[in-house]
Amino acid sequence: MAESDDGEARYEAEVHRHLKRNFIAHLLHGCLGQTGFRLLNAPTFLPAYILLLSDSDVYVAVALAAQSLGMAMTPLFAANLVEHRVRVLGVALGIGALARLCVLAIALAGLLFQPELALVTIIVALVAFGMFQGMQGVAFHFLMSKVIPVSKRGRLQGLRNFTAGIVSAAVAYYGGLYFLGEAPSATGYSQIFLLAFVLTSLGLALLTWMKEPAPPRMRAKSSLHAVWGRIPQLLSNHKPYRRFVTARALATAGRLAMPFYILYAADHLALNGTNLAVLTIAFTLAGNLSNLLWGVMADRRGFRIVYLASIALWVASTLLLMVSEDLWLTCLVFIGIGSAVQGFQVAAASLVLEFGSREDLPMRIAIANTGSELVGTVATLAAGFIAAGFGYEAVFIVSILFLAIGGWQVRRHVPEPRFGR
Numbered sequence: 001m002a003e004s005d006d007g008e009a010r011y012e013a014e015v016h017r018h019l020k021r022n023f024i025a026h027l028l029h030g031c032l033g034q035t036g037f038r039l040l041n042a043p044t045f046l047p048a049y050i051l052l053l054s055d056s057d058v059y060v061a062v063a064l065a066a067q068s069l070g071m072a073m074t075p076l077f078a079a080n081l082v083e084h085r086v087r088v089l090g091v092a093l094g095i096g097a098l099a100r101l102c103v104l105a106i107a108l109a110g111l112l113f114q115p116e117l118a119l120v121t122i123i124v125a126l127v128a129f130g131m132f133q134g135m136q137g138v139a140f141h142f143l144m145s146k147v148i149p150v151s152k153r154g155r156l157q158g159l160r161n162f163t164a165g166i167v168s169a170a171v172a173y174y175g176g177l178y179f180l181g182e183a184p185s186a187t188g189y190s191q192i193f194l195l196a197f198v199l200t201s202l203g204l205a206l207l208t209w210m211k212e213p214a215p216p217r218m219r220a221k222s223s224l225h226a227v228w229g230r231i232p233q234l235l236s237n238h239k240p241y242r243r244f245v246t247a248r249a250l251a252t253a254g255r256l257a258m259p260f261y262i263l264y265a266a267d268h269l270a271l272n273g274t275n276l277a278v279l280t281i282a283f284t285l286a287g288n289l290s291n292l293l294w295g296v297m298a299d300r301r302g303f304r305i306v307y308l309a310s311i312a313l314w315v316a317s318t319l320l321l322m323v324s325e326d327l328w329l330t331c332l333v334f335i336g337i338g339s340a341v342q343g344f345q346v347a348a349a350s351l352v353l354e355f356g357s358r359e360d361l362p363m364r365i366a367i368a369n370t371g372s373e374l375v376g377t378v379a380t381l382a383a384g385f386i387a388a389g390f391g392y393e394a395v396f397i398v399s400i401l402f403l404a405i406g407g408w409q410v411r412r413h414v415p416e417p418r419f420g421r
Helices: 002-017 019-033 035-041 045-054 057-073 075-082 089-112 115-147 150-180 186-209 224-237 239-265 273-301 303-321 327-352 361-390 392-413
Strands: none
Touching: 002 019, 019 035, 019 115, 019 150, 019 186, 035 045, 035 089, 035 150, 035 186, 035 273, 045 057, 045 115, 045 186, 045 239, 045 273, 057 075, 057 115, 057 239, 057 361, 075 089, 075 115, 075 361, 089 115, 089 186, 115 327, 115 361, 150 186, 150 273, 150 327, 224 239, 224 361, 239 273, 239 303, 239 327, 239 361, 239 392, 273 303, 273 327, 303 327, 303 392, 327 361, 361 392
16 A cells, blocks of 8 residues: 555656646647637538538538547547556547548548539548547547646636637638638638648647656556446446436537537528638637636536536527527627537536546546437437428527536536535
8 A cells, every 4th residue: 555655646746747848738739739620610610611512401410420420439449548558648649640630631622522522521531530539538638637637627728728719710710701701612611621730730749748657557458348348337336427427418419509500690691701700700719718717617616517507508598599680699699609618518528537536537538428429429410300300490499408408417416526515
């Protein structure tokens, strides 16, 4: 026991010795590294791009569901890949590089191919992008948990999302104004995603500056079959974690409305470069400014309150969208949704880090991510058919129901893990 305590003490001392350097490395990586992903995941450019190529709500849903399916396929594989490794930075960098190549493929598709082939290429690239995103979600969060103490994570995520939002907003403004203009084309969207690829690649390179400590204990290497076999035990041994995984998956299903916000707005706004830029800026800047508040709130009161507050804001913003009819009210909606989505993503990912032991952390992340993305895949695909058959309002109502149920379950059944309440 004394030897184990000494090992933990040495590990914690190394974490604090390199904390400033690692904090800055993660901040710089987040500032540029998230830019491309924000532009790709924003509920503006990509849905409008897919609609331009396909002229179909169903294809928009299929494309976004393809990405979510990819994200559901790989977290457990990533957990098996990293949980036994003393250092995981090299693996994380490799995964990150492959994800960025998928962004490049999406960018080049509109420049090189006719609309039909470009659409197929983008959907295939989104599946691959989702697969590497699913792996990133495990590897990068596990890496962050090793080098950033829990009391600093809210501040880090708030600051890096704030800076990433500023860069993303600038790219959205110039991209909408100069690349898309009044008559958006496949070439214009491709140029936006090409710029995003360059910025996010620079961010990944900056992460190489960090120093990764070697923990005193690691789980022994096991087969992928053994990893699957540990899932029931992890879920049964920790009731609050199990309930959180369920609640998070249900709330993630509320994401099904994301690609349809901009398409609904198109009923009373022109989808030109200026309006797309304005709404993307509203979404990204709101997300980055709110992250400062979410970060402070999380450090002081835990991520559970951030999770609940962000869901409440998401529901309110969706309700407002259903009565908005001009650009400025729609901007207010996208401000609310941008703030809510960022708060939810930070809280949902960070809460997982606070249940249970460090040795099981990759598996806890993988289980939560896989469950969320499986539900998200089905929900997003169903949303396309709901929109085609019943209209966008029906999609929004279903989204609100899932968000409300996911929030209620955490409010009722999941205590704040950090403070034990």
